[in-house]
């Protein structure tokens with residue numbers, strides 16, 4: 001029987017890590033193939049343990065400025081919606097106050113929320129066998145210990161340093177004892193596979209029926225004009 005894996009993504013860590021992955025390809029910027037990422041991690045794990053790995057769910061943890069702030073969060077909301085509807089992630093997005101001196105606590109929201117979910121599903125019978133944590137932040141060590149005490153296995157997803165070597169011992173989770181069952185997967189080793197390749201093609205607008213060239217791969221397509229009207233309504 002295939003091992004059941006749940007992927008837990010620290011959105012803040014992944015966002016910050018992108019530049020290291022880009023650098024690996026010698027590129028300034030490209031888009032991460034978010035739909036591919038969880039499957040890639042499961043394939044890597046399957047190769048390591050020589051067993052089938054089945055992806056149960058991908059949970060993504062992030063923050064967004066609160067409605068009270070004057071920030072335009074449209075782009076961020078669209079990104080989180082894309083993760084849900086196109087990539088089939090389950091997102092947990094926490095509203096945070098910006099500018100109230102609380103900024104430093106953003107990552108605490110994410111790590112608390114992620115650790116709670118990882119523990120919750122670990123205690124839930126048969127929810128998962130392996131937790132794949134996309135972050136190498138040391139704050140997750142206690143949660144990983146607890147998950148392993150419940151008999152679950154853990155896979156950490158980390159980054160090598162800029163010069164291609166592994167991070168110094170003790171700086172990240174990777175140097176901690178009793179936190180993982182397998183060698184870490186280094187995202188920058190898979191840079192080429194993580195790069196989103198967009199195809200330009202003609203699609204029909206769901207609203208007005210006009211055809212337009214787009215790289216949008218989601219299920220419903222709306223042309224630029226209809227999208228504009230929609231945003232003005234908001």
Ligand SMILES: [Zn+2]
Pocket residue numbers: 205206207208209210222223224225226227
């Ligand atoms: Zn249209």
